[in-house]
Amino acid sequence: MIELGKVLTAMVTPFDGSRNVDYEQAKRLAVALVNSGSDGIVVSGTTGESPTLSKEEKLRLITEVKSALGAHGVVVAGTGGNNTIESIKLTEEAENAGADALLLVVPYYNKPTQDGLFEHFKAIVGSTSLPCILYNVPGRTVTNLAADMTIKLSKIDNIIGIKEASGNLEQVAKIIEGTDDDFLVYSGEDSDTLPILALGGCGVISVVSHLVGKQLSEMIQRFCSGDTQTAAQIHRRLLPLMKVMFIVSNPSPLKYALGVVGFPVGGPRLPLVEPDEGSKSQIEAVLRSYDIDLTQAR
Numbered sequence: 001m002i003e004l005g006k007v008l009t010a011m012v013t014p015f016d017g018s019r020n021v022d023y024e025q026a027k028r029l030a031v032a033l034v035n036s037g038s039d040g041i042v043v044s045g046t047t048g049e050s051p052t053l054s055k056e057e058k059l060r061l062i063t064e065v066k067s068a069l070g071a072h073g074v075v076v077a078g079t080g081g082n083n084t085i086e087s088i089k090l091t092e093e094a095e096n097a098g099a100d101a102l103l104l105v106v107p108y109y110n111k112p113t114q115d116g117l118f119e120h121f122k123a124i125v126g127s128t129s130l131p132c133i134l135y136n137v138p139g140r141t142v143t144n145l146a147a148d149m150t151i152k153l154s155k156i157d158n159i160i161g162i163k164e165a166s167g168n169l170e171q172v173a174k175i176i177e178g179t180d181d182d183f184l185v186y187s188g189e190d191s192d193t194l195p196i197l198a199l200g201g202c203g204v205i206s207v208v209s210h211l212v213g214k215q216l217s218e219m220i221q222r223f224c225s226g227d228t229q230t231a232a233q234i235h236r237r238l239l240p241l242m243k244v245m246f247i248v249s250n251p252s253p254l255k256y257a258l259g260v261v262g263f264p265v266g267g268p269r270l271p272l273v274e275p276d277e278g279s280k281s282q283i284e285a286v287l288r289s290y291d292i293d294l295t296q297a298r
Helices: 024-033 053-070 084-097 114-125 149-151 168-179 190-199 210-223 226-244 250-261 276-289
Strands: 007-010 040-045 074-078 100-105 132-136 157-163 186-188 203-206
Touching: 007 210, 024 053, 024 210, 040 053, 053 074, 053 084, 084 100, 084 114, 084 226, 100 114, 100 168, 100 226, 114 132, 114 149, 132 149, 157 168, 168 186, 168 190, 186 190, 190 203, 190 210, 190 226, 203 210, 210 226, 226 276, 250 276
Parallel strands: 007 040, 007 203, 040 074, 074 100, 100 132, 132 157, 157 186, 186 203
Antiparallel strands: none
16 A cells, blocks of 8 residues: 555645646646655645636646656545546546545535445445545535544545544544554644644644645654654644634635745635735734745746
């Protein structure tokens, strides 16, 4: 099984001035992220504005980013959705495009039962040989993937982990207790990373790693080596940055912040818009308190 690492960055999708995907900047960003603390990249996830990307754009992003990283970082492709048949098709094509692993979000809007979720994920992972990570984010999907169902799904061979963004640490603890030791539980919220590590989680699929990837990686390494005091200090220091990245809907604050620090990626696509002036001022103020790990665009 491929080693995915402890810090995966849910990468933004760079756009040009006409809001077309800027594939060259996407490749530069992916390389810069791996050079600044990330073990791999999630392409076309929530932070990558997957709802507004066409299938063709998603597949080309996978191919381009993987070609840029080669063996230096894994590429996890977001291929889940609320249409099981379309998710299967995209999953099959993502594997052919060179993805190393897949991220499968809980279906949104149609509110399936827990049994429906099981059948949905079983059908998708049955169409691929790639390792698959479930993605539970009820704040966006409405439906929560219950701990008991995650445990049941973990018995399927190529379901290797979950990105847990429920904010429910009791649920996370139940998942970790009920799954095998090699089942990977990633924090899906930056601010939950240290608490989830303390429960036995493996790492984070992160937003702020765009900016402070080395610092986030150090926090995880310190915790895993037993230096919990330093890990906690780093966690507390990063909290204001984690908070301001969600001052309005992700990824609008992050895209603005990347431009401020010298790595322009364009604004978001509609229906998202750039942060308002007050939010921009708050983002800039917080950024001034941090050393930024990301190398500026060349």
